Amino acid sequence: MNLLMKALLAGLSHQGADARLSILIFHRVLPEPDPLFPGEITAPGFEQICRWLADWFNVLPLDEAALQLQQRRLPSRALAITFDDGYADNRTVAGPLLKRHGLPCTFFVATGFLDGGRMWNDTLIETVRRAPGPTLDLRDLAPDLGELPLRDIEARRRAVQRLIMHCKYLPPLQRQALVDDIAGRTCAALPDDLMMTSEQLRELHGMGMQVGAHTVNHPILARLPREQARAEILQSKQRLESIVGAPVTLFAYPNGKPGEDYSPESVALARECGFAAAVSTSPGVSNRHTDLFQLRRFTPWDRDRLRFGLRMARNLATQG
Secondary structure, eight states: OHHHHHHHHHHHHOOGGGOOBEEEEEOOOBSSOBTTBTTSOBHHHHHHHHHHHHHHOEEOOHHHHHHHHHTTOOOTTEEEEEEEEOBHHIIIIIHHHHHHTTOOOEEEEOGGGTTTOOOHHHHHHHHHHHOOSSEEEOTTTOTTTOEEEOSSHHHHHHHHHHHHHHHTTSOHHHHHHHHHHHHHTTTOOOOSOSBOOHHHHHHHHHTTOEEEEOOSSOOOGGGSOHHHHHHHHHHHHHHHHHHHSSOOOEEEOSSOOBTTTBOHHHHHHHHHTTOSEEEOOOOSOBOTTSOTTSBOOBOOOOOSHHHHHHHHHHHHTSOO
8 A cells, every 4th residue: 555655645746846745734642532622633643644654755854845845856745744832742742753753843832832831722621621510601701602501521622612713813912811711710720731841842852853933922913013923923933042042944823824814914024034934724735836935734634544645645636
């Protein structure tokens, strides 16, 4: 099967001037299954993916892949791996598995959550997970949400989804205030070890992994004033460089949907701040016509080997 899959992928990806670059995006690799998110990838599943990628693709560091794409010398079946946000399991679970299989990876880190911070969406998730009662009454805080049922794991899963969608595009200060008020309703002790520490980030970099910037507070850049967006981008870069002691040349737009989460001004700011390339979450592959500051990324969720390979092949057939 390996030879057939490699031949299929080679026929779709080409090389040199006609090459196509696949970039995968992940966020977390859990050490064990999470009942609240049963579809979240765990260590055994990610190790399978690592084996398939090592067998079928030429996996490159993202900065090298972007440069070779620009110079029209990218090899056939070229692929780069990325993780977003900076979760602690990137260091404790994903990093060692990637290293074991000889796979380079770029970890995009939102610096404001290092060393004990917690992203707003995780505050909502952990609040719902730990809420003691069968309901979460938010009628006075958010009438649109009302009283959320929490009677079983499926109801809690739906509650998380509703809360995140309700809060996602609120102005940052308003969103954080609402999230904090929601968390305060349960009086539950929330975890402070979900994200990496600075030392863990240094360790990840020391393993040969690349570190990229992902802003400070993970805002919707398209909705920020220009100078605030610039500060989010540049300060993230500077903080990461001070931690790992090396240039940070890659950037990932938070959420990453062009026109919705970031704008042409965001792209211009990434260039101004001295990055060499940036990635979105627009699906598909990148080719010689793709803006290096809007490289496409894709996540194959299939856990079956054949389906995973075919999913990658279909993505390669999509023009960037």
